[in-house]
Amino acid sequence: MSKRPLKVIGTSVTLPEQLRRRALRDLAYPIEFDVLDGISCQQRGITSPGSFDVYDQWFHSIDLLWTAGSVQPIETKRIKRWNEVSLHSGPVARPSATTPLATGGSGMRPSDLLFVQEDNTLGPTPTPTIAMLPTTYNVDSFAYAPDIAAPLGFATPESWAWLLDERWHGRCTLSKDPAASTVELALAARSAGLVDIADPCNLSIEEIDALFDLLMARRRTGHFSRFWSSSEDSIRLMSGPTSVLGSLWSPAFYALRGMGHNLAYAAPSEGYRGWQSGLGLSAALTPEKMEMAYAYLNWWLEGAAGAIMARQGYYISVVEPVKKSLSAAEWDYWYGGLPASENLPGLATPVAVRTGERREGGSYTERVSRVAVWSTIMPEHNYLVRRWQEFLKIRG
Amino acid sequence: MTGSRHSARSSRTGPHQRGAAASLSSQSGAQSFLYSSVKDLLASKIETQELPSGSVLKEASIAIQLGVSRAPVRRALAMLHADGFIRAAEGQGYVVGEAHPVALSSRRLQEILVAQSDDIGRSATWERIFAEVSTTVMAAMPFGTYRIQEEELGNHHRVSRTVAREVLWRLMDRRLIEKNRKSHWIIGQMTARDIRETLEMRQVLEPRALAQVAAGLDRVWLATLTARIDKAIDDFPAGGGASLDEIETDMFGTMYAGLRNARMLSSIRRNQISLIVPRLFRQHFTIRDDLPALQEYAQIVHHLRGGAAGVAQVLLANHLARVERLTLARLRVLSALPPPGSAPYLIAIH
Structure with missing residues (x-):
């Protein structure tokens, strides 16, 4: 060697x-x-x-x-x-x-x-x-602060449309990766009835343009807070006061939970992004x-x-x-979707899951069977990426 | 003789059809353009009989008189030969028409060619610019939508606004740019849909065009092309992207230059944007996936040389169908590249 x-x-x-x-x-x-x-x-x-x-x-x-x-x-x-x-x-x-x-x-x-x-x-x-x-x-979705969502009138089941809902004005954060964020936003725009989209993972030029017209307008009026480029970055954003709703990877979600933040992970009615x-x-x-x-x-x-x-x-x-x-308790929570029988360790914190908590969406069989979209390099990826870069440059 | 068939067309070929080779060639844009001007000049002198039947034409002496290098003259002569204007002389060079060879003194040649070659001097100006501008435009296409400022373009190249406009009209004729509602010159961003649609058109047009030009193709030129393709295959992938670019310029540009149907020819050239993607891709990434194309080119030319134009047509259609997937995949990879250093006359719109 x-x-x-x-x-x-x-x-x-x-x-x-x-x-x-x-x-x-x-x-x-x-x-x-x-x-x-x-x-x-x-x-x-x-x-x-x-x-x-x-x-x-x-x-x-x-x-x-x-x-x-x-x-x-x-x-x-x-x-x-x-x-x-x-x-x-x-x-x-x-x-x-x-x-x-x-x-x-x-x-x-x-x-x-x-x-x-x-x-x-x-x-x-x-x-x-x-x-x-x-x-x-x-399978991914977004996280949100339930104690802020409830008074605003949001109730489960969650929907991707929440990402574009103006009630979250100024407090929505997303990943900088267009292969994930664009399909999420396309799902959101479609569910909210804002843009006609046939397939969120294979957007036509017209659909991309219509979607970005909407996103640019939202960005200009300050709907989005900031976009994150890494898990740590997203943790910083979601633990501050500016972001209370956002697409989030599960390591960041469990780190934030372990730090004591009251956040819920959505199981959107449209399905997850796999x-x-x-x-x-x-x-x-x-x-x-x-x-x-x-x-x-x-x-x-x-x-x-x-x-x-x-x-x-x-x-x-x-x-x-x-x-x-894994311990039996860990296996049952993470893969089995059962309520935690004891406090479970996380990677970032000694306790990521507390006794009695249950993973959103259930067992891994249940969760992965609800994939609506995949992170995708779509056919018009190059066109999309140029629009995305332009979108990120706008100051909200 | 093929000359009678082609001469009528040659006399009215506009500059529209000159550009394909140059627009496809980034390395030697101006150079590969020149051959077309040289060819047109010689053809017009032959048609007006200023270069009478029997005149011996030699590459070196013409190059000296016109003040250009030998390569474009060689190519112009090969094309005139393919068109039947001239025949190969015993020994060196070519002979005009059917008459017995008569050598021209260099002074006589100068009188004939240079006395009235303002033409070539003038056209070479916009043509040289055209090659460079079209290369810049094509290099920008995958990266966004741009506006071209006419005046800045002229200033940048130190030509009048009229010449700049002439270049832009020709780029529009090639569908590389368009005029928007505000009458601005716009480079639209190349999309996957553009690639799919133009490749669909190419599959309709190019096999037909190939069948029409097959009989008139210059044997020497085909033999040279075969040798270049074979060498690229033997050296693969060490030969690099530039030789591939040049082979494609000949396969899809020069190949159709003798097409009599000018409308078909301009349609073909307007639909060749799929050739831009591999050209840009090869400047940055591997040519690994280009070997099958080279092998297909070798087969196409092999059958053209063997007189089996029908087989060559089918092979060409198959090639054009096959490359769609690869071209689209490569366009997606171009998303990883930053926009090229912009020319001063380009403004990014988005």
């Missing part, structure tokens, strides 16, 4: 301190972690494959990295637990083995980008190589580091990483070893 460290880039939600320490302890070689915000990480992934060995990021971004040629195929025969890997849509190595959990949801499904096809495109048909190893995943995370191998990865890289990929599926991910609300593609790494 190489004496030079394995270089891993990712974001703070899949590379929290606990995971980095555990990886360094379990794997007998040096690893250099570079923890970036989501957009910067994706950008590095696309444009500088020479700057990393392993890319740990949103699965949908593989659409861009693969075409850009910055990652190389992963041989599934070198993934020990490959036969146990499942996506939201069910086991991937043996597609017919069980009934898929979630086949619904519009947009870019991870399984559609998984296998390297004969013509070097990505597709769902199993082949010996994949573009990215599926690891952690979740996403998958994964690991890719740099196209510039040298043969001498290949073994280290595969060892790192395999380590992710051995249980320890999955347990760390679970304590911030994330699921993982290989479940069985995680079950052994």
